[in-house]
Amino acid sequence: MLSPLLLTALIGALAMSTPKDFAVSRLLPAAPALAASMWSVAATLALGLGTMAVVVGVQLAYGEDSIGYTAAALAAVTAAAAYAAHVRLKREATLRRVRSVADAAQEVVLRPVPRRVGAVGIESLYVAAAEEARIGGDFFEALETPYGVRLVIGDVRGKGLSAVGAASALTNCFRDAAYEEPDLVSLARRLDTSLGRHSASRPAPDEAERFATAVFAQIPANGDRAELLNLGHPAPLLLHDGEIREVEPRQPSPPLNMAVLVGSGDPAGTVYHVDTVLLAPGASLLLYTDGVTETRDRDGAFFPLLRWARDQDPATSRKLLGLLHEQLLDFSSGELDDDIAALVVRRETTPAAAPEPPH
Numbered sequence: 001m002l003s004p005l006l007l008t009a010l011i012g013a014l015a016m017s018t019p020k021d022f023a024v025s026r027l028l029p030a031a032p033a034l035a036a037s038m039w040s041v042a043a044t045l046a047l048g049l050g051t052m053a054v055v056v057g058v059q060l061a062y063g064e065d066s067i068g069y070t071a072a073a074l075a076a077v078t079a080a081a082a083y084a085a086h087v088r089l090k091r092e093a094t095l096r097r098v099r100s101v102a103d104a105a106q107e108v109v110l111r112p113v114p115r116r117v118g119a120v121g122i123e124s125l126y127v128a129a130a131e132e133a134r135i136g137g138d139f140f141e142a143l144e145t146p147y148g149v150r151l152v153i154g155d156v157r158g159k160g161l162s163a164v165g166a167a168s169a170l171t172n173c174f175r176d177a178a179y180e181e182p183d184l185v186s187l188a189r190r191l192d193t194s195l196g197r198h199s200a201s202r203p204a205p206d207e208a209e210r211f212a213t214a215v216f217a218q219i220p221a222n223g224d225r226a227e228l229l230n231l232g233h234p235a236p237l238l239l240h241d242g243e244i245r246e247v248e249p250r251q252p253s254p255p256l257n258m259a260v261l262v263g264s265g266d267p268a269g270t271v272y273h274v275d276t277v278l279l280a281p282g283a284s285l286l287l288y289t290d291g292v293t294e295t296r297d298r299d300g301a302f303f304p305l306l307r308w309a310r311d312q313d314p315a316t317s318r319k320l321l322g323l324l325h326e327q328l329l330d331f332s333s334g335e336l337d338d339d340i341a342a343l344v345v346r347r348e349t350t351p352a353a354a355p356e357p358p359h
Contacts, residue, residue, distance in 0.1 A: 048078025
């Protein structure tokens with residue numbers, strides 16, 4: 001906040017201590033121009049008037065006869081700076097309103113996930129690649145249903161409002177269908193149909209390629225097993241007893257809204273393959289979108305997620321996503337090119353207590 005004042009004082013001191021021929025005082029209009037990017041309109045005008053007084057005083061001290069021209073130039077610069085400050089403040093107010101709308105939209109598309117859902121502990125992470133954005137095409141949700149805890153994490157192809165709309169349609173469909181469909185295959189077909197209808201109702205040049213990858217998980221309340229259905233998505237990591245491995249599907253399943261490319265235009269005819277994995281008490285699944293593994297460093301190398309995860313202390317599994325976020329920012333020098341979403345799903349060793357607040 002003191003930069004314009006310091007600049008004014010510095011230029012004024014130089015003007016008084018240097019020979020007349022240097023005309024350092026002519027640099028003083030830079031002070032109100034700088035103030036326009038930081039201060040209010042009133043403060044910018046006040047600084048401009050103060051600067052004008054300094055310039056006139058210096059020129060009177062040197063007996064110059066161009067005081068009128070200098071004062072007029074300073075008045076013009078001050079007026080322009082005040083107007084620039086006014087425009088900046090209006091844009092900042094607009095940006096605050098846009099951010100409040102984005103926050104409300106995020107509550108709909110990516111509402112906070114509880115830290116505990118049934119017998120499952122959950123940590124979540126979402127980072128939008130766009131500097132001013134709150135949400136993008138990545139999505140996730142976790143619900144306690146009659147079939148156990150059901151989760152989904154996915155990534156809609158593309159960016160911008162089109163991807164956000166598709167992610168919203170998929171998330172809303174999951175929130176209804178997760179309670180109704182008897183298995184993950186039926187659940188995936190419901191979301192496939194939903195994305196197809198959404199795309200058909202909003203024609204776009206890339207409609208034929210509007211698809212989403214996703215991983216569905218179902219974790220029963222009892223037992224030590226979990227079901228996974230991977231639709232062209234990056235393979236989750238299974239963490240247990242200090243060991244970490246990728247959970248690759250035994251057979252591939254097509255992404256959502258890609259039935260037409262695998263020989264069936266009807267989602268009911270699409271073949272999906274469900275895998276069963278051991279998820280004993282204390283074991284965790286790390287589910288993530290490709291924004292994590294496609295993060296690049298300055299040399300263009302991809303982030304080595306599996307190697308990084310193996311280097312982590314098993315005792316920090318509950319803080320894994322916080323550490324991952326810090327590492328991704330450090331690895332990419334703070335420049336993320338894609339949205340990032342991740343979930344750590346842990347089968348707890350203790351019975352479920354009262355629900356914890358969302359985070």
